[in-house]
Amino acid sequence: MKWIVLGGSSALESQFFGMQAIKSNVNISDEDIVLFHDGVRPLINEQVITDCIEGVKQYGSAVTVAPAIETIIREDEYGIIKDTFPRTECKLARAPQSFLLNEIMVAHQKAKEEGKYDYIDSTSLLLHFNKRIHTVIGPSENIKVTNPADFYICRALLDAKENSQIYGL
Secondary structure, eight states, X not given: OOOOOOOOSSHHHHHHHHHHHHHHHSOOOTTOEEEEOOTTOTTOOXXXXXXXXXXXXXXXXXXXXXXXXXXXXXXXXXXXXXXXXXXXGOEEEEXXXXXXXXXXXXXXXXXXXXXXXXXXXXXXXXXXXXXXXXXXXXXXXXXXXXXXXXXXXXXXXHHHHHHHHHHTO
């Protein structure tokens, strides 16, 4: 089944509208899984999707991450560094983010009722409700393509993949 749903004013609200469309058209069970993926991440692969689904089946959630390869800092309002974090403890959140449909839908509804619906994504929303979130390691090339430099990096990655298939590398 397919639906076209108008987006919201944020990614979070767009996800909520999508879940509402599914729930109003299909009988949902507690085991149904939803994966949220960014359209600006075109380099997703089948293995990550499979790993996310298996992660939800085993743990109730699965958020794709990639290891941090640069130093992560936190700064104050004056641009002064407050903290640095060990890379071994840091990951970069990616997509898809995957959950049990009923659980994430209830969390969205509760956040709306609380008047607190400004989370960056569904993961941060679930963390607000003290839910445990499992991670799945995804490929570092699953980048966001949001500016011209990203486009050229994405194109280079696709060219390299195509060349490896052509030349058997």
